[in-house]
Amino acid sequence: MELKGKTVVVTGSSRGIGEAIAEEFAKQGANIVLNARKAIPEEMLEKLQSYGVEVEAILGDVSDFNSAKHLIDQTKERFGSVDVLINNAGINRDKLVMRMDEEDFDVTYEVNLKGSFNTIRHALPLMLKQRAGSIINISSVVGETGNAGQANYAASKAGLIGLTKSVAREAAMRGVTCNAITPGFIETDMTAALSDKVQEAMLGQIPLKKFGKSKDIAETAVFLSKSEYITGQTIRVNGGMYM
Numbered sequence: 001m002e003l004k005g006k007t008v009v010v011t012g013s014s015r016g017i018g019e020a021i022a023e024e025f026a027k028q029g030a031n032i033v034l035n036a037r038k039a040i041p042e043e044m045l046e047k048l049q050s051y052g053v054e055v056e057a058i059l060g061d062v063s064d065f066n067s068a069k070h071l072i073d074q075t076k077e078r079f080g081s082v083d084v085l086i087n088n089a090g091i092n093r094d095k096l097v098m099r100m101d102e103e104d105f106d107v108t109y110e111v112n113l114k115g116s117f118n119t120i121r122h123a124l125p126l127m128l129k130q131r132a133g134s135i136i137n138i139s140s141v142v143g144e145t146g147n148a149g150q151a152n153y154a155a156s157k158a159g160l161i162g163l164t165k166s167v168a169r170e171a172a173m174r175g176v177t178c179n180a181i182t183p184g185f186i187e188t189d190m191t192a193a194l195s196d197k198v199q200e201a202m203l204g205q206i207p208l209k210k211f212g213k214s215k216d217i218a219e220t221a222v223f224l225s226k227s228e229y230i231t232g233q234t235i236r237v238n239g240g241m242y243m
Contacts, residue, residue, distance in 0.1 A: 001134060001226055004029030007079040009071065011035045011062050011119060012089030016188055017138065019044060020214035021086055021221050026051040028222060030084070033075045037061050054079070062089050063110040068118035072126070081130060082123045084225045087116035088138045092153045105152040112156035113163065120167055128174040134225040135178040137164050138217070141238045144182060161234055168232030177231035179224045184238025187211045207240035
């Protein structure tokens, strides 16, 4: 898919990986729709607009079915199409299972997995009608490996991989692709705040001996959106942490 002039929706795009993805697509000449539950920083909007593309911020919680519908409907009304959907919105409520309560599990599932279903459910009919489109779900390495203290998060991210494969099979007949990216340890404000000892332990799990950058995920998303023959795949961007 040629991205110039296309419309890209990025959920969870107020910072971090979502912000990097939005910028990478803007560099390609795509119009960007940002989505988050809270206000998008004005400087971020200005930065994206500096690439000569149109940028729209549509606030809302994608874990709510109707809010997700509003996001897609408003995008269609503003730009006429939804060409690329990036499901990046996610939260974590880390606890050991024996200490995890029902809300910790439910809210993580609602945002990470059901939120992605909600946006796909409303965007897919548009993509099928135009016989083109790319859906990219941001999962996690722990969705494939599991991780102590993250049963809820890992389960939601593993579910996202299953959702990806099923949507890929359903949408393929109309030329719509659906893939997942599983980031490993990525440099963020959270990892920067960890002690040297903890960071050293994390690096010990990575053969490349360095953390990934948000740009690594963003470049992979752009690559997948351009491909018309890659679908149903899980692309691991983790420095060799899981092979």
